[in-house]
Amino acid sequence: MDTPSPKVSRTLMAAVIIMGVLIVLGTAGLIGVIVHRAMAPGHHQPVMAAQGSASVMAAAHAPGEAPRFIYGGGGRIVAEAVRPDGSVAVQINGPQGDRIVIWNPESNQVTAQFTLTP
Numbered sequence: 001m002d003t004p005s006p007k008v009s010r011t012l013m014a015a016v017i018i019m020g021v022l023i024v025l026g027t028a029g030l031i032g033v034i035v036h037r038a039m040a041p042g043h044h045q046p047v048m049a050a051q052g053s054a055s056v057m058a059a060a061h062a063p064g065e066a067p068r069f070i071y072g073g074g075g076r077i078v079a080e081a082v083r084p085d086g087s088v089a090v091q092i093n094g095p096q097g098d099r100i101v102i103w104n105p106e107s108n109q110v111t112a113q114f115t116l117t118p
Contacts, residue, residue: 075099087111 075094082088087104098116103109 075092077090078093078098079091080088083102086106087102090101090103092099092101096115100114100116101110102112104111
């Protein structure tokens, strides 16, 4: 005994097809964005932190080696942000209080320091 297949609404079938197309387009767009961001120039190397002297300074580095940011005095990096000009703002929490240091990795120099007081 053959039973006829149930009727499928055309609206439901159209919705399923449209959603499938949107999933494929979304996946292709996401892959395109990931590839574009990976291939785009201007990515900054991550800031490397190392325990060093009691003051904040930029360490000398060999050619081809990433510049290093050295901080000391028992502090720790709380936050960091890359600024539009390419410098890095680093918030350091230490026994003396919080400090914000503006470091330029291209010239490997600390350009400014700010002490945060309550």
